[in-house]
Amino acid sequence: MSEEPTSWARTVARNELAESLPRRWAHTQGVAYQAGRLEGVLGQKARLLVCAALLHDVGYTPRLATTGFHPLDGARFLRDVHGADDRLTRLVANHSFALLEAEERGFREVLEAEFPLLEDQRLVDALVWCDMTTTPDGRPTTAEARVAEILGRYGEESVVGRFIRRASPEIFAAVERVEAELAAQPK
Structure with a gap:
């Protein structure tokens, strides 16, 4: 990876998602936008967050979906094919209480x-906030609306439905912590 990390991450994500999964690419771009909003909160760690935001759903790409569990498939792809940074692959693998x-x-x-x-709980929380405050089409939303959308899309008794119901208290707590930090930032 000789180019700047966020440019590299954007290129990889676009190459994997834009054509095969355009709606997922729109979501990814929205998540990355949210990540950029946290620079004042995270400082130098914001660059890592933007990379993770761009790559968090790359494992959905059909050619990479070997286990069918996108956080694991994406992290393995980034580690094994791209030699990505350990912190980046761990963020991708564990995003949003995976x-x-x-x-x-x-x-x-x-x-x-x-x-x-x-x-690094602040970084983990930040990626949760970015992902869970972005609609599938890349628009900002609330964590409550996002959880409801996921439940509606997958169904309450699906694997994803069971997971999101279990994770929602932690998701809401992480989002609340990040929003408190954002609110404390000087305007």
Whole structure:
């Protein structure tokens, strides 16, 4: 990766998502936009967040979907094909409380072994906020509306529905922490 990290991440995400999954690409661009809004909160870590935001859903790409669990498939692709930074792959693998979905799918031990959760709670929370305040079409929304949209799209008893219901208290808490930090920023 010789180019600037965010340019590289944008190129990889566009190459993997724009043509095969245009709606997912729109969501990804919206998530990256949200990440850019957190520069004042995260400082130098904002660049890593923008890269993770751009790449968080790359595992949905049909050619990469080997397990059908997009956080794991995407993180493996970034690690194995692109030699991506460990912190980046761990953020992608664990975005938006993916560990709970991994448990629903029988991948928890694999995810924990290959991509341990980052200990930087602010960065983890920030990616949750970016993802969960962006609609599938890339527009800003509330975390409550996003969770409701996911439940409506997948159904409450689906794997994703069960996961999102389990994760929603943690999602809402993470979003609240980030929004408190944003509100505390000087205008």
